Amino acid sequence: MTLENIKELNDKYFVNIYTGRYPLCFTGGDGVVLTDISGKKYIDFVAGIAVNSLGYNHPALLNAICEKAKSVMHCSNFYFIKEQSELAEKLCQLSFGGKAFFANSGAEANEGAIKLAKKYFSKQGIKKHKIITLENSFHGRTLAMVAATGQEKYQKPYKPLVNGIMNIPKGDIKALEEAIDDETCAVMMELIQGEGGVEMMDKEYVQQVRKLCTEKGVLLIFDEVQTGIARTGKMFAYEHFGVTPDIMTLAKGLGGGFPIGAIIASEECSAFEPGDHGTTFGGGPMACACALAVLDTIEKGHLLASVSDAGECLMSGLKALEDNYSSTLKAQGMGLLTGLKIDKSVNVGIIINQMIEKGFLLCPSGGNTLRIVPPLIMDKKNIEEMLAALDQVLESIEKENESI
Ligand SMILES: Cc1ncc(COP(=O)(O)O)c(C=O)c1O
Incomplete structure (x- = not known):
């Protein structure tokens, strides 16, 4: 089945409440990486909206599920x-x-x-x-x-x-x-x-x-x-x-x-x-x-300490973006529940779509906010990569806005 087939079925038979779905359907997941139906890989900063705490294919969860499924x-x-x-x-x-x-x-x-x-x-x-x-x-x-x-x-x-x-x-x-x-x-x-x-x-x-x-x-x-x-x-x-x-x-x-x-x-x-x-x-x-x-x-896995650590890395990166851009950005939240509030001049959906192209999944929250809620196992290297990509996206949007 192609993404187009899935989309057609969805449009015909599924209630029309989740408008504006991103054109992605995931068929694989491992750690913090999701693979879509075309084979493209994404680093996941959505985690099913703060749900997939241990990412994907985690042995502890697999064991628990298999054991109970068998009994x-x-x-x-x-x-x-x-x-x-x-x-x-x-x-x-x-x-x-x-x-x-x-x-x-x-x-x-x-x-x-x-x-x-x-x-x-x-x-x-x-x-x-x-x-x-x-x-x-x-x-x-x-x-x-x-x-x-x-x-x-x-x-x-x-x-x-x-x-x-x-x-x-x-x-x-x-x-x-x-x-x-x-x-x-x-x-x-x-x-x-x-x-x-x-x-x-x-x-x-x-x-x-x-x-x-x-x-x-x-x-x-x-x-x-x-x-x-x-x-x-x-x-x-x-x-x-x-x-x-x-x-x-x-x-x-x-x-x-x-x-x-x-x-x-x-x-x-x-x-x-x-x-x-x-x-x-x-x-x-x-x-x-x-x-x-x-x-x-x-x-x-001492995840409380690593979430705090990763959260600090994420927040300091977001604060740096806050300082760098003329459009009003505001970093908020704590740990791995963070957001970047964006002024009305840029629709958060545009940023999310450009980040998808670069292989990073992010999601929106109220008030034109970019929400960043990765699996709790997300490491600092991946966070830095995401922040660098976000920096590029914001820069290109800013340049485009200036040229208008
Ligand atoms: C704070 C809070 N309470 C309740 C809910 C509702 O949870 P559920 O969608 O599992 O019913 C959510 C979902 O986003 C939430 O963020």
Whole structure:
């Protein structure tokens, strides 16, 4: 089958929601390199949008998958699941957690986290049901998460939205103070808004949010779907901010490419009782074995240190680009969750297409931002090569703009 055939089938039979797909179809992957249907190789700085933590064809993940495929690939939650118990222990021990629950995606984990926050209060006979999230956030595509996602473009087709969820300006502690009332049950936020342009929260603001939530008896949920699992150079991004949430959600990088979502709650907030929540697939042996393999590889391979190191190299290169070009560029993010915000004079899509020609995969994020979220095993040599290519692309675009 050629790329043209695949494209024709897609256009005829697949829902028309992923517009502007890049003209690529990958048939091979190894380490940080993807090979497309024509045999051309690309260094991957997308990683399935911060998902493929260990890159491609990683022996630890292959072993986990093959072993479970040969034994018990799926098992109902009617029964005990060894890998589920082990993964729950591991994630709780790595974090502040008392109990874990496993879902299949980020949105599903966030839905569960909201249900858990509501249950925490209803169990005590307290009537609190309202949820506060931030503008420019992204929490997923389910109905409730569309309401939680503070971006009009995701909400517009689905109005009226699920009740009881309000989006307030980010970084504005006064706005939060005013928004919290006696019925507020939780605040949910990202520490770096990955889809919203790789926008980092201010440390002081996050600490104020924590303080306010504690004072007002409101639960704090960190959505670490994109920031979690070593992406920022710490296992969880909250560790950079000197605060601990009551509930945290994970997904993306946790399974290294195999779908899994997780809710981690402090012992006190682990309010679910039998029958309150559940799933057919979530927490199955295959997904949990993959997540265990990812966590084990991060630990044994000292990936936290290498992500920090690679992240510093990436950030200093991006800052150098920031200084070099007259168009306004702004480097943001941390670790291997970084972005280069680009002013409106250059469409980020043009840069991405030119980088594809040079053999590097990058992806967009909100606000005309170039997002750089490679596998956690990306080394500095590849980062420097990508930065050099990006420098050439920016230079040629600048020259072209000058000649117009
Ligand atoms: C912070 C955050 N939360 C939730 C989600 C939704 O995750 P999923 O697409 O797995 O439902 C995403 C996806 O990009 C995300 O970045």
